[in-house]
Amino acid sequence: MSELEWTAKQIIIFLNIFQNYPYLWDVTSKDYLNRNFKEVSYNKLLDNLHMSDIPGSLYSLKKKIKSLRDTYRKELQKVQKSKKVVPVQTMYTSQSLYGFLQLKYSGKDLS
Template sequence: MAPKLSRLRADEISNLLEIVESYPVIWNANLEDYSNRRVRDEQMSQMLMELEAWNMKMDKEEFKVRFKSIKDTYRKELRKVKASKKRRGLVYTPRLHWYEKADSFLQKVVCTRSYPPNMEQDPYYADGSLEPEQKEAISLNKKIKTDVEAKRSELLSLSCSLLNRCDDAVDVLAKSWAQEFRNLSEDQQIYARKGINDILFEGRLGTLHRHSVKINENSIEQGKVSSPNLVLSLETISNSSFDD
């Protein structure tokens, strides 16, 4: 277990913030060089040397812990200020000696509700000391991103499958019939739909034969369905009485 660090005095924190502000690549995730480890390491070394000159000697790991602690404290105070502005009455005034200095440059990078986009890569957040709500937010964002990517992949795969599928003979025939059906008038579509449904029904029962369909016959046998212009006769003859 790492030894507990001694607390910095208010004036020491003010001096630390004064120096840190001069090295924005260390704390501003919006800068292009923020993701450049070489540049950040160089800036870190220079900053630690300057801190040592102010009698605040510390290594990289100690600085990370101290600076994170300062940012967490500042964030809590900033939340109080913002919350008080939404209520009627006096606006909350932080009593921290170094609050104004921190607020002058950290407010644009420290969020009170959401977290920096590079939060998971930021070494100041990589020490396992995230607050529970921060961990939950990261986990939720990962899950949403994973679910969206999985759904997109599934839809893309389905689209490719449909595009690459070749129609078989039944598909071609059905499309041909569909086109012919569209060319019929509305009342003729009604008769055609009923006739097709009747044929398919008898076919499912296995009772169709070559004489099952009779269209517009002058003589209508008993039990057949007729219309003024169309006769669709489905003869269902049992195996015992039918002799082709």
């Protein structure tokens, strides 16, 4: 399995750890734009992931975060688009792990 291929369990572990670093994902955080602080935080996050038996490098971690964020945005767009077009009974509901992301970080801008 490559560094970018994580199981659903590993993704959930990652999300539980990642939520403790809001300045890496919350654009409203005052430290979100501080590159030096974020770089140190990425390294701490990586250390925490290694302690949880999730392998990877800093490069692969950043790629994985981008991949999860991109997929989350696509799922969110599907949900928002279905709200505009169809009645509530037939509205698109994400059945994937990204639906979990939507609930977990609802109201936060993950861009």
